[in-house]
Amino acid sequence: MPLRRERARDGRLAWCRGEMFDPVLIANRGEVAVRVIRACRELGIGTVAVYSTADADSEHVRMADLAVCIGPPQPAESYLNIASVIAAATTTGCGAVHPGWGFLAEHASFARACEDNGLVFIGPTPEAIEVMGDKIRARSVMSAAGVPVVPGSPGPVDLSAAAAFAEEVGYPVLLKATAGGGGRGMRLVEDASTLADAYTVAAGEAEAAFSSADLYIEKALLKARHVEVQVVCDGAGAVATFGERDCSVQRRHQKLIEEAPSPGVSAAMRASLEETARGACLEIGYRGAGTLEFLAVPGDAFFFIEMNTRLQVEHPVTELITGVDLVHAQLAIAAGEGLPAELGSRRGHALEVRINAEDPARNFMPTPGTIERFRPPLGPGVRVDTHIVDGYVVPPFYDSLLAKVIVHAADRQRALERAVRALNELEIVGVPTTREFAIEVLQHPQFASGNYTTQFLELHGPELVAPSSA
Ligand code: MV4
Numbered sequence: 001m002p003l004r005r006e007r008a009r010d011g012r013l014a015w016c017r018g019e020m021f022d023p024v025l026i027a028n029r030g031e032v033a034v035r036v037i038r039a040c041r042e043l044g045i046g047t048v049a050v051y052s053t054a055d056a057d058s059e060h061v062r063m064a065d066l067a068v069c070i071g072p073p074q075p076a077e078s079y080l081n082i083a084s085v086i087a088a089a090t091t092t093g094c095g096a097v098h099p100g101w102g103f104l105a106e107h108a109s110f111a112r113a114c115e116d117n118g119l120v121f122i123g124p125t126p127e128a129i130e131v132m133g134d135k136i137r138a139r140s141v142m143s144a145a146g147v148p149v150v151p152g153s154p155g156p157v158d159l160s161a162a163a164a165f166a167e168e169v170g171y172p173v174l175l176k177a178t179a180g181g182g183g184r185g186m187r188l189v190e191d192a193s194t195l196a197d198a199y200t201v202a203a204g205e206a207e208a209a210f211s212s213a214d215l216y217i218e219k220a221l222l223k224a225r226h227v228e229v230q231v232v233c234d235g236a237g238a239v240a241t242f243g244e245r246d247c248s249v250q251r252r253h254q255k256l257i258e259e260a261p262s263p264g265v266s267a268a269m270r271a272s273l274e275e276t277a278r279g280a281c282l283e284i285g286y287r288g289a290g291t292l293e294f295l296a297v298p299g300d301a302f303f304f305i306e307m308n309t310r311l312q313v314e315h316p317v318t319e320l321i322t323g324v325d326l327v328h329a330q331l332a333i334a335a336g337e338g339l340p341a342e343l344g345s346r347r348g349h350a351l352e353v354r355i356n357a358e359d360p361a362r363n364f365m366p367t368p369g370t371i372e373r374f375r376p377p378l379g380p381g382v383r384v385d386t387h388i389v390d391g392y393v394v395p396p397f398y399d400s401l402l403a404k405v406i407v408h409a410a411d412r413q414r415a416l417e418r419a420v421r422a423l424n425e426l427e428i429v430g431v432p433t434t435r436e437f438a439i440e441v442l443q444h445p446q447f448a449s450g451n452y453t454t455q456f457l458e459l460h461g462p463e464l465v466a467p468s469s470a
Pocket of ligand 1: 150174181182218220221222224226248250253293295306454455
């Protein structure tokens with residue numbers, strides 16, 4: 001049934017397709033909750049926020065039309081509590097749930113619980129979440145779809161199988177959590193002498209983080225770039241690809257800087273990456289926004305590592321290049337409206353810098369506390385996605401992301417200059433942050449040249465951080 005807009009009883013415009021798709025519950029916090037609320041507001045869709053007692057005074061609670069406290073600060077008791085989140089949605093008459101990223105965004109059980117309770121899950125099918133959440137199944141599905149994957153074990157490995165694989169392909173190798181992703185539980189093994197210890201540590205981390213100690217093993221491609229392709233699919237055969245983002249600058253698998261287009265991807269390689277991503281999405285019947293992660297190596301070759309079945313933190317980089325609002329696209333697909341009409345031509349260069357409440361001088365330890373003064377940069381080509389305001393108290397219970405400064409300019413050089421200008425203009429007083437460190441990274445000759453790999457921070461990070469006297 002075509003989507004139509006009509007004025008609801010309380011006078012608000014709402015997307016209607018026979019049943020009310022309004023309001024939307026945002027099952028998240030921080031800057032992604034603010035981002036989704038903004039997208040809903042522009043479409044005239046009401047919003048319901050959920051919050052833990054630690055977030056009672058936060059921006060997403062203030063901005064939403066309605067807010068429901070779902071428990072104490074501990075994620076397991078609040079943002080990860082499926083029953084509490086579902087109850088908040090059903091008792092407030094929500095038609096749909098947006099999971100954001102992190103927390104329950106890639107829990108198939110949550111997507112199922114939404115559907116079992118008559119709520120539209122704004123995201124992929126539970127089946128797609130499940131398949132891509134099992135990194136071995138994901139590799140197998142992609143390989144069957146003709147996608148090149150990193151050489152790796154066909155299934156989980158015990159220590160002896162890991163040793164045999166490593167002998168066959170040669171060190172270095174990477175141990176990865178089957179139920180993992182994003183680098184958590186990942187261990188680089190440089191030679192046979194350290195494999196056993198690395199296996200024990202990786203299995204322990206995997207068990208702790210994902211309740212499964214299963215590991216698989218891959219050849220480590222270290223002189224590579226981490227490039228990811230943004231896709232949006234309607235689940236009925238329409239697939240849009242929106243270019244790539246380079247996310248090679250990561251510290252302990254936390255992305256610090258992301259940019260598009262990647263300075264290491266040629267036009268021919270971009271076309272091949274996007275065609276490969278399109279084919280994979282068609283093969284699996286993917287629905288919603290998603291990102292296929294690849295390692296790109298010299299010679300225009302690339303290898304699939306994993307697929308993220310959610311919106312990503314760095315999505316604004318793609319939005320600035322293409323002009324497409326990816327959250328609007330998610331809402332439209334969930335409401336049965338299909339892909340954005342305007343798939344956008346691409347222009348210029350965009351670059352995102354994450355600003356975290358961490359102290360680089362103290363090994364990036366988290367720095368919760370009160371933001372006494374926050375002044376975001378403004379001016380041409382600058383966007384700041386954040387949930388912080390003057391007086392905001394950064395809680396110690398969640399991730400340390402305070403704000404993302406995203407810039408757009410005609411080319412990479414101008415984008416770099418704009419990013420440095422914007423970061424110098426940014427003021428966050430009250431807690432130590434990674435702002436100054438990020439400026440150093442942007443100005444490092446290796447990064448500025450565009451000729452960097454995933455090893456960048458491993459190689460150059462130490463020279464960028466002045467250890468504190470403390
Ligand atoms: C790899 C890799 C090299 N070889 N897999 C990082 C997080 C997750 N998305 C997968 N990641 C990687 N997987 C193989 N077989 C390199 C990365 C990687 C990385 C590794 C170490 C240090 C920084 C990194 C930044 C981006 C990607």
